[in-house]
Amino acid sequence: MLASLARSCVRARWLVTAAWITTVVVLSVLAGAFAGPTSDDFSLPGSESQRAADLLADAGFTARSGTQAQVVLHAEDGVDTAATRDAVEDLATGIPRELPGAEVTSPFDPGGERQIAPGGDIAYLQVDLPLKDQVEVADAVDRLEELRDDVDVPGLQVEIGLPSAEESSGPPAEVFGVLAAAVILLIAFGSFVAMLLPLLVGVLGALGGVAAIELAAHGIDVPSYAAAAAGMIAIGVGVDYALLVVTRFREALRDGLPVPEAVALAQHTAGRSVLFAGITVVIASLGLVLMGMELITGMAIGIAASVLVTMLGAVTLLPALLGIVGPRLQRAQGRPRRFGRRDRSGAAAERWSRSVQRRPLVFAVAALGTLLVLAIPVLDLRLGFSDAGTLSEESSARKAYDLVAEGFGPGVNGPFVVAVDAPSGTAGPAAEELAQAFAADPGVASVSPAMLSEDGGTAVLQVVPTSAPRDEATADLVHRLRDDAVPPVVDGTGAEVAIGGAQPAAIDFADYTAERLPLFLAVVLGLSFLLLTVVFRGLLVALKAVVVNLLSIGAAFGALVAVFQWGWLTDLLGIEGVGPIEAWVPMLLIAIVFGLSMDYEVFLLSRIREEYDRTGDNATSVATGLARTARVITAAAAIMVCVFGSFVLGSDRDLQLFGFGLAVAVLIDATLVRMVLVPATMELLGRANWWLPAWLDRRLPHLTVEGSVSLPREPERVPAGAR
Known part of the structure; x- marks a missing residue:
């Protein structure tokens, strides 16, 4: 199907290219004029903080809510x-x-x-x-x-x-990432024209996806940073996907295929991997919708839409562009490679693989030990939200935050709002008793006098903690007041008390996320195991991939905790303040890293399985598969690290954290995992890599990601006079 679609796009290459450019321009103009509103409201329906806001709004305390x-x-x-x-x-x-x-x-x-x-x-x-x-x-x-x-x-x-x-808003960080990607592509391809193609697909896909997100904000809640994050993902995966296809296209040209057939072959092989990887990212992202959190839902839909647009660009726009510039690349390739002559471009990777395979246990233990050490900080992972204390010291909000903390104590920057709803106008006495109970807690700096509604049925208190909003002690205080201070006062009175405000709402969101994070991780890893088992017909190779994926995610989270929560290397990276890990990041990071790692896993294991089916030699198939894919995986990973890492240069801590986590995850996946753990563990497992019980083999569907490299060529048109 993809081969036929590619041929159609090549035949209508100018029309397809013009349609894509026109669509992106129109969407961008519409988004600029009619972009929907964004919302960073992380309140949860049914949470205590949301109940407090509802009580205050119903009682006429609109501003306090x-x-x-x-x-x-x-x-x-x-x-x-x-x-x-x-x-x-x-x-x-x-x-x-x-x-x-x-x-x-x-x-x-x-x-x-x-x-x-x-x-x-x-x-x-x-x-x-x-x-x-x-x-x-x-x-x-x-x-x-x-x-x-x-x-x-x-x-x-x-x-x-x-x-x-x-x-x-910081500097346009994406620009630095795109420039770095251009340099890497130029080195990888050695051709300015070949370098431009992945960049064009990535940028157009990102622009189209971001415009779609901004227009969709009229119907769904979209965070203010969703467009930037989705654009970052779209550029990274767009360049990555196009790199895989262009690399396979150039290989086909070296084998002597004409441009249309080379495009069809590239789409039939690498294009199917792109489609598989892209759909995996989209499904994983949309799975977050089931978590029931509006802030994450808007972010997940935005990223899924952006990746979907980019993926469509890779299977339609890219073939059209290859049809336009293909003849120039064909001339640049020189004479076709002689039949039977081996491509030595991966010789260094093959030598490295053989070195690892000679001492597989040593390399496996060393790599696993490194991943475990990197993952140690994740044991101290604390979810939450940053405050103005993590902004630039030059900003007015940061100056105000520091002045208030200096003059009144850090807790004044994040007071709690307590709503007391009592029957028959008795909220006043209940509020006074609560105020005394709260003031007795050592974590409370002060409690304001109660304000009553006109009917006396609702009262509002302001509680100032002794700790800063983002401190762990503040979260402990919220739980302590709710669990220990409130019940003795209200039990048996019919009164309702709800503790809210910006920080309690953030704590509710973080707690909700933390409770569901293990379940989401289990679903993602289970889906990964199932897909890899179906594709590669091997239980151990799929189980190995899941375990390694879990370790690499843990290592990425560990790096996030060490830098953004503990404060390591903050001066070097230009990060202003330390605090908890943003509560929305882990689930999105797991979903995106899962999709990207599946991309590399499928690309590498497809080549290894292809060699294994041909030779039956596990050691040779691993070395050859790594040799054929190492250069592409390394270039693709380097591009993603540059694109994602460039967001650390900005001033938005949310995007700094998200970009850093993705960059570290990709770097670990492409180095320790693909270059060390995969050849070492596959050498240790030997033929057991591909073991699958016969009864299970009969029941599992057959799913081929990369199609056969032998394609029927399009019939040549013979002039009438030549018949």
């Missing part, structure tokens, strides 16, 4: 001056005027005294916004910054305690 911000003031000589008071009064009246529904508490209002630090040099205005939509919050920050810029008091520093769009 939205987003909290702070306008922070700092003056060396003290903030309590006439000029500062006038400026604060202007801010307190101007903010609700510019942001309808906002509630502002001034440090100079009655009851606001606690918003002036003991030293008198730091104070803040508390701003409660009835907003959760990311676009609306960003617009609110812009308006707050405009009001801040109007303040003209000598010696007074004013900072906004919410990240702005400008602060969270």
Whole structure:
């Protein structure tokens, strides 16, 4: 089927290319004009934090159920001056005027005294916004910054305690990755034209996929960083897939095939691997939808859509482009390779494989030991969300965060909001009793007086922890208050208490993710085992791949914990602050790494199995298979490492973390796994690699990923006069 599709695309090459370019341009223009809103709301339906927000909204505390911000003031000589008071009064009246529904508490209002630090040099205005939509919050920050810029008091520093769009957007990191990919492709192919093809497919696929995500945001919740992450994945896999096809196409040209047949052969072999790998990534990503988390669902659908567009480009656009530039590549190839002459391009890889196979136990133990050491930090993995303390020190939000922590303690940057709902207007007494119970906890810095609804049925408390929002102690405090402090107060009273706010909501999301992570990992590894068993008809080779895949994922997670949670190499990598691993990252990382590792696994094992079926010699088939694929796998992995790793150069910690994890996973997979563990373990297992009970062989379906290299050629057209 792919061969016929490839021939059709070659015949209509200009039409197919024009259709792709037109489609991508139109989608990009539409996305620029009609992009849907993004949302970074990680609240979970049915969670306690969401229940707290619902109770407050129903009782009329709309602003308290939205987003909290702070306008922070700092003056060396003290903030309590006439000029500062006038400026604060202007801010307190101007903010609700510019942001309808906002509630502002001034440090100079009655009851606001606690918003002036003991030293008198730091104070803040508390701003409660009835907003959760990311676009609306960003617009609110812009308006707050405009009001801040109007303040003209000598010696007074004013900072906004919410990240702005400008602060969270870094340099176009993808550009650095694409440039590095271009250099690698040029070295691998030795041809400028051949280098351009994978880049063009990857970039066009990424643009089309990102545009589709931005338009789909009208119907699904899409995080603000979904487009960038999906673009990163699309460029990486697009270049990777195109590299495999172009490499096989050039091999066919060297064997003397004409361009149309070389394209058909490349699609019939490498194209099927691309289709298999791409569908695997799409299925794994869409499997995250079953987790029931809106934030991850939007991200997963975005990545799946982007990979799907890129995969379609590899099986339609790429054949058309090969049909256009193929004759130039054919001339560059020179004379066809002589029949029977061996291709020595993989001689170094074959020698390496033979070295590993001579001492397989030593290499296997060394590689496994390295993976286990790299995975040790994963035992300390803590899921959560970062806060403004991980932003650049030059950003206004980071300055506000540091000033508040200095003047009031780190917990003021992440207070909890407690909703108390009681029958017959008795919320006030229940709230007072709760406040006393909370204040007795050593992890609580302060508890604000209760605010009552008009009917007295709902009260709201603000609890300030002693620890920073992202600290583990804060998560422990949330669980302790919910499990130990609340029940003795409300049991038997009919009152309902829910602890919410930004940080408790993040903790609920992280806990929910952590509970389901083992199940998702088991499903992914089980699917991997089943697919590899069906494709390669060997239980041990499939089991080996699953175990190694698990170890490589563990090593990648270990590197994430060491760098982003423990703080190793942060100065070298330009990472601003340490904190928990973003709760949405592990599941997405597992899904993507699973798909990418299946790509390399299938590409390598297909060649090994092909040689084994031909010779029956396990050792020779492993060495030959590695020799034929090592250069392509190495180039593809290097490209992905550069594309994914380039996101570490940006300023968005979410994307830094995601890109770093993918880059490390691919690097480990292409080096320790493919170049060491695969030849070592397959040598140790010998013929047992391909053992499959006869009864199981009869019951399993037969699935061939790479088709036979012998294709019927398209009938040549004979001129009428020559018959």
